[in-house]
Amino acid sequence: MPTHSRARVKRIAALNDKLRREPTNRSLGQVLVTAAVAAEGDAFLGPVHSALSALRPKHFKKGNALCPARDFNLFQVGTRLMFFKVHYCAKTDLRRPSDDPANPAQTERILVIMFAHT
Numbered sequence: 001m002p003t004h005s006r007a008r009v010k011r012i013a014a015l016n017d018k019l020r021r022e023p024t025n026r027s028l029g030q031v032l033v034t035a036a037v038a039a040e041g042d043a044f045l046g047p048v049h050s051a052l053s054a055l056r057p058k059h060f061k062k063g064n065a066l067c068p069a070r071d072f073n074l075f076q077v078g079t080r081l082m083f084f085k086v087h088y089c090a091k092t093d094l095r096r097p098s099d100d101p102a103n104p105a106q107t108e109r110i111l112v113i114m115f116a117h118t
Contacts, residue, residue: 008102009068009069011102012069012071012101012102013057013068013069013070013071015028015101015102015104015107015109016069016070016071016086016109016111017057017070019031019086019109019111020052020053020055020084020111021053022053023049023052023053023111028104028109029086029108029109029110029111030108030109030110030111031049031111031113032110032111032112032113033045033048033112033113033114034112034113034114034115036114036115037082037113037114037115044077047077047078048077048082048113051075051076051077051082052075052084052113055070055073055075057070059073059075060073069086069101071085071086071088072084072085072086074116080115081115081116081117082113082114082115082116083113083114083116084111084112084113084114085111085112085114086109086110086111086112087109087110087111087112088101088107088108088109089107089108089109089110090106090107090108091105091106091107091108094108094110
């Protein structure tokens with residue numbers, strides 16, 4: 001992988017890490033939960049956000065070609081297996097993908113939290 005590509009992926013990963021650690025900081029993006037997760041109530045959502053923010057780079061499998069930007073992973077809350085996925089949308093039109101996920105001025109990060117199975 002060329003150096004500039006590696007640096008770009010590292011920048012995207014750092015932005016994703018920051019959104020996971022600060023899910024209520026709207027300037028970093030949006031954090032959404034599915035209806036099933038929301039139905040568990042606020043008492044469940046607190047631990048969900050804590051588990052998500054506790055994820056560190058070491059929790060992402062080294063060499064995982066699917067998520068070097070740390071935009072997807074499984075995590076556990078109690079006995080519930082969950083996952084999250086970050087989507088990169090254009091700030092000007094959330095229906096379109098971002099042209100440059102490494103540029104926060106152009107990208108609206110939308111992190112969605114879901115149950116891995118129901």
